[in-house]
């Protein structure tokens with residue numbers, strides 16, 4: 001891991017009127033690190049992810065992102081165009097519902113190729129070859145390249161969404177309940193695939209999940225949220241095997257095995 005954080009989050013808070021979305025969240029994310037944000041429904045996970053990915057403006061706080069040239073930029077001081085450029089190139093966002101992250105009425109190949117074109121690739125042959133390669137990496141047969149994702153199963157759609165996100169070699173990927181809507185057997189296979197890709201590509205990931213098994217399998221470090229606050233954070237194995245906070249103990253003991 002390199003010696004400088006990719007993301008420096010300080011005192012991030014988002015209020016919806018008087019209701020707390022998330023409050024006083026601070027952490028560093030290091031290159032190659034997978035951070036899981038866990039907590040019950042309503043604990044603030046989505047609000048935090050939305051603020052970090054600049055989909056939502058926080059009420060207070062700052063997020064500094066280390067650009068490819070090594071300089072830090074404050075995300076909320078960037079122009080809308082700069083943020084959109086980051087999202088198209090340096091970042092990925094894997095939605096729980098693949099339909100939110102895919103274009104359902106264009107082919108699988110175009111879904112992947114489009115992201116390549118956004119980073120300047122123009123050669124049709126290269127785009128198709130890279131798209132084919134990525135479909136294979138996410139275990140979609142290359143003869144499905146011209147099919148639209150609406151003809152795919154839920155698991156295939158999710159794998160296609162992952163290919164679309166990773167094809168540009170992003171440095172930071174946000175994932176919102178990436179296995180949420182899938183059958184248990186499909187989830188296990190997808191998690192295995194994601195874990196392999198994240199390790200191979202050395203990605204930094206922030207994954208939101210209410211499923212501690214997902215956190216266990218994917219993440220190095222985790223943050224536990226309750227009522228908008230981070231109440232415990234640490235190495236994933238430590239938090240799950242030796243939770244310090246009573247609330248985390250309750251979360252861990254409420255599932256039979258993680």
Ligand SMILES: Nc1ncnc2c1ncn2[C@@H]1O[C@H](COP(=O)(O)OP(=O)(O)OP(=O)(O)O)[C@@H](O)[C@H]1O
Nearest residue numbers: 016019020021039040041042043044045046047048
């Ligand atoms: N647009 C909104 N307007 C008002 N309150 C909101 C809004 N979005 C979220 N909240 C409130 O902020 C708090 C945190 O919600 P958030 O959706 O971030 O939690 P979550 O942990 O992601 O839950 P879930 O797992 O159900 O998505 C909740 O009290 C919620 O009611």
